[in-house]
Structure formats: C-alpha cells, structure tokens
Amino acid sequence: MNLKSEAFTDSNKAMSSYLSPLVREIPSSGIRKFFDLVGSNKDIITLGVGEPDFTTPWHMREACVYSLERGFTSYTSNAGTPELREAISEYLNEQFDVRYDPKKEIIVTVGGSEAIDLALRALIVPGDEILVPEPCYISYSPITSIGGGIPVGIETFAKDEFKLTAEALEAKITPKSKVLILCYPSNPTGATMTYEDWLPIAELVEKHDLIVISDEIYAELNYGDKHVSFASVPGMMDRTILVSGFSKAFAMTGWRIGYTCGHPDLIAAMLKIHQYTVMCAPSMGQVAALEGLRNGLGEKDRMVEAYNQRRRLMVEGFRDIGLECHEPRGAFYVFPSIQSTGLSSDEFAQRLLTEAKVAAVPGNVFGLGGEGYLRCSYATSVGQLTEALDRIGHFVEKVKKEG
Template sequence: MIKDVETQPETRNKRSGMQDYLAAGARAIPPSGIRRFFDLVSASKDSSIISLGVGEPDFVTPWKYRDAAVYSLEKGKTQYTSNAGMPELREAIAEYLHGRFDVRYDPASEVLVTVGGSEAIDLAIRALIEPGDELLIPEPCYISYNPITTLGGGVPVGIETFAKDQFKLTAESLRAAITPRSKLLILCYPSNPTGAIMTYEDLLPIAKIVEENDLIVVSDEIYAELTYGSNHVSFASLPGMKDRTIVVSGFSKAFAMTGWRMGYACGHPDLIGAMLKIHQYTVMCAPIMGQVAALEALRNGMDEMYKMIESYNQRRRLVVQGFREIGLPCHEPQGAFYAFPCIEGTGLTSEEFASRLLTEAKVAAVPGHVFGKGGEGFIRCSYATSVAQLTEALERIGGFLNKLR
C-alpha cells in the first residue's frame, strides 16, 4: 500500500559545508580584533617588535601569591570548591569592596567567584537577556560585550562617546539611545580602551536615568584600582543602585594575575543566584589554586599592588606627553593602562595605521575601530610595559609619522 505523500518526512536540504552547521550567532560574531594583532606578533620571528597591543601587566604575579598557591598544592589542595567559590575568598572580596568602595555584600548570597571577569560578564548577560532585549553599551568599549550579547539573542546598542567629553557617557546620549526594549546598561569605567573614568558627579545623572527606565547595570570595574588622581567610584555605591547593579571585577589587572583567570561578580541574591546556576553547568567552579592565590592577594598583597600602580602612573605620564610631542593628540587617561591617541591627521584609517606601524616601525598597537562607535581615527596603546620599551616605541612611532608627512 502506498503511503500518503503528506505523511512522508520533510526532505532536508543537504548542508554544503561545515559553516552551515554553525549556529547563526557563532557565524555572526567576528574574531577578536585585539587578539589578531597579538597573534601576528606571536607568530612573527622578529624579536625587535614592541607590542603595545594586549592589555596585560608586564609584572610577574608577586611571590606572595605564587607561594600561597604552591604551598596549597604541596598540601594536596586540588579538589573542587563550592560552586560559588571558597567561602573565605568570598568573605575577603566582600570586606575588600566595603573597605575600598563603600559597598556591602553578603558573601554567602551576593558574591560569585568566576573564571576571570570575562566569565562574570558572560554569566550576567546570559542570565538577564532574552531574544530581542537591548543592551546599551557606551563605545569605544571592551570588545566582548557585543558578541556575548549577540550570542544570547540580545541586541547591542552602541552609544558613541567623544574625546571632547573625555570619553564619558553623558546623560543626553544615554536618554537618546533608550527604547522600550532597553533592559541592560553596560558600564566599563575606568575604560578599556580610552582610560576614561566617571566621577560621582558624572554618575549621578546616569543613575537617575537607570531608575527612571527600570534598567539593570552591569558595571565592569576590573580597572577600579588603576585610577590616577582620584578614587574610583563604584556605580553600586550610588543611592538606590546596589540592587540594580552587577559589579564585575577580578584580579587580572591590578594584581598582575591575568593567567590565573580569577574574577568575581557581586549583586542582588536573585541575580547572582541565576548566574550561579549557569556557572554550575558550565565550569563548576574556579580553580582552587587560583582562588588560594587571590585570597593571599587580598589578605597580604596590597603593598605589591600599590607599587605596580605607581609604576603605571609614571608610564602613563610618559606616554601621553610622548604622543603629544610627536604630533598625535592624546586624551589624558585617568584610569586603566591604555592611551588612545588620535591618528586622524595622518589620513589613514586606524586599520591602515596599525598595520603599517607594525610592518614598517615594528610596533604593535590595536586599531580603534575594533572597539566600536567612535573608535575609528584612534589606536589603543597599552603602557603596561617597561619604560625602556615605551620610550623606544615612541621614537619609532615618531619616525613613522615623519615618513608619512
């Protein structure tokens, strides 16, 4: 008996290649523009290249932190920890944030230890975003926010900031970007890539708009300690903002622990609880060795941290003055360890400038356009390298500019 044609299984079109198996979100996101230049330098056999590309301290993790981790290994501490992190580390994080930034968190329910600050950002966005929700992202900005949003089905909405405003988010530009679908605001101050900061007075009107529009804020404060001339202000410390804010931070930058991948998130118990569930199913817990080192850093590592910060401040002044002297206008960064000089006057795009700078002057920098709106016409240069290397890099860049002229 012949079966009814309508009951036959639907014929599936054969995929033409492996790309067709990929999820649309994975196909849509671009490779990291920062890592591309880092990989070019890594793959090169030319030892004369000076890299100002990747934002990584040139300091080795201080001995105190390493010794604590080594000793823990010798004692056989190689097990899983609590999914949320070692209780004593969560307590130390809560004490640190209260003492430094006047924000109180319950370590049992409002602190989550993550695999770097990047995982904390990913967890926050995945826990809060549903398809079609809009994330408001001041740009130029750290490159991960947009692709993480896209992978979660959200819609990244860039808000351009400008050198004339010291790359600060203004209340006017935030209001203009809000729609009925706006749900989250990402803040990253001190800023990667611009080095901009936001003062208490700068943040107050932003907080008012957040409350009026019922937004949640993911405040990436990984560079909080690297603030020069004034103390960092945590967005969660503003009146009424603690429950609306997920603070993301970690140990990579100020504590010179990039490879340890130690971060954390703090916020309302309901938000942290949702993030914890995703964390449980993806990474289980952060590595215990890193947690031990991070605990030592908070308990006994402040002196080393302050020495590193003073060194960054010295380099910051050197680099900003150096760029201005060779003819590149440069906003003065008040935080992080990046300079963001303007290269518009050369007539080259940021991609062209960075590519030629690498091949002709053997200096690696990141083209500003990879950081989103407002980044074109700039390059990002990390000054987390030695004074000798920075001085040589500035001389090479000056020579490169002279050839262009």
C-alpha cells in the same frame, strides 16, 4: 578504506552548516586577529594586549604552591571558597564603599569575562536591547548577540573625555532597553567617571528601569580621584551587577580568577549557569587571590604607581609627536588620535607594524568613536615605551611628509 560519509566530502561546507547562525556571524577578535600578525618577531615592540608585564607577586605564587603540596586540588563550593568571598566582601567595603553578603551576593568566577557572560545570559530575553557605551572592550557586543540580545552602541567622544553622558544615553533608550553595560575605568580609552558624573546616569537607570552590569576590572588602576563604583551611588546597588577580578591590579591574568556581586536573586540565577558550565573557579587560583587580598595590597600599589609613571610618559610622548591625546585617568591604555596623519586606524596600525616594528590596536575594533584612534597599552617597561615612542615619532613624521 575511506570510512568518511560522502555527506562530509566537502568538510568545510558540510560542517559549517551545523553551526549556529549567531556564532557564524560573530567576527573574530579584532585584537587577537591583529596580533596574530606579530608572531614571534623579536624586533617588534608590542603595545597591544592588555596584560601587566609584572609577574604575580611571589608570596601569592608561594601560597598556591603550598596549597598544591598540601593536596588542595579538589572542587570548591560553586560560588568559591567562603574565605575568598568574605575577603572580597571586606575589600570592596573598605576600598569602594560597597558591601555584599559573601554567602548570597558573591560568586568567584573564571575571570571577569565569565562573570559578564553569566550576567548577560541570566538577564537576556531574545530581542532585549543591551546598551553599550563605545569605544569599549570588544567582548560585550558579541556576548550579547550570542545570548539573543541586541547590542546598541552609544558613542562617546574625546571632547567629553570619553565619558558617558546622560544625553547620549537617553538618546539610545527605547522600550526594549533592558541592560546598560558600563566599563570605567575604560578599556580602551582610560576614561573614568566621578560621583557627579554618575548621578544623571543613575537617574536615567531608575527612570527607565534598567539593570546595570558594571565592569570594574580596572578599578584599582585610577590615577586621579578615587574610583567610584556605580553600585555605591544611592539607589543603584540592587540594580547593579558588579564585575571585577584579580587579572589587572594583581597581575594574575593567567590564573583566571574574577568575581561578580549583586542582588541575591540575580546572583542565584547566575550561579545556576555557573555550576552547570564550569562548576567552580580553579581552587589554586582562589588560594593565590586570597593571599593577595590579605597580604598583597602593598605590591598592588607599587604596580599602580609604576603604571602612573608610564602613563605620564606616554601622554607627553604622543603630544610631543604631534598627536592629540586626551589624558587617561585609569586603566593602562592611551588612546591617541591619528586623524592628523590622514590614515585610517587600520592603515596606521598596519603600516606602524610593518614599517616601524611597533604593534598597537586600531581604534575601530572597539566600536563607535574608535575610528581615527589607536590603542596603546603602557603595561610594559619604560625602556620599551621610550623606544616605541621614538619609532612612532619617526613613522608619523614620514607619513606627514608623504601627504
């Protein structure tokens, strides 16, 4: 006997009608959608997902195991363990010259992604415009839309090293502008901003009374001048919600431990949402993160040096192939131009995958300014990168002969 109601005979149509229109209209991740095509094909070299190829250092894993053996498996404080928040406060002060009160101004989150979501949900009133320099991390605009905000892209250019300029920012500011999202070092371009670059941006933030969400998840992966947190610019600390975490620099992607820092009033509002949605970040992950801050900075530095070596290899490799490639000074991505091939980003990426067995992300999925580029992660071995460059070189040569 079929117990299903006749109303659900056409289940796809019936069930989709229950969904929020905001969710229905949001596209699936361009990165994940593309890499679903890769599957388990072992012949494919993947330069796609932004994940370190290093394993979390052993002493951090061991600290987690020991905590489990001692039965440390319960909830922590909603904001995270006091010890980890204190360590984060000290670390940010020592490394980036910003100081936050661990009791009132820091929340340990489920990755940096939750922190961004918390910040936007705490701030957005439906109709608010959220300014997003692009090309950028693909989640900012969808999360903004889910929260009822309106994402406004600000195109950045290779001629400016993909830096946000004051002129480009001011051109997009309207009376509805409320939040500016920053991500430097940048995913996908590897662009960074200096103190001098930040000053005119800070002036506009003050002038137009904006709040800034500064995603600094790649702060430690900086290969030129030392990373400058936007929160460290005079007058910007109270206006800035700093977001970071342990995924990239400490090779802890699967642990899902991030953090957010800011003015106590903003953090208190974000904590309300956090405590009702996830309660707290995983306790065992917090233990590993604390061990990383206390005893893992040496391993972090060695991983960064390895990325730097790979970065130079990739930039030189793409230029030798004949593809223009600005020098990324942060993160672990290169963003070469493929415009000289005459192919669109989607066409290039699809053909590169099927014909050369190399997976990379088409630049157009990252928003304005991304068309005509390809994002390649160098968070993989030198051997794999060298082979990938060889395959890409032969593919580009083949495409140009076709033209």
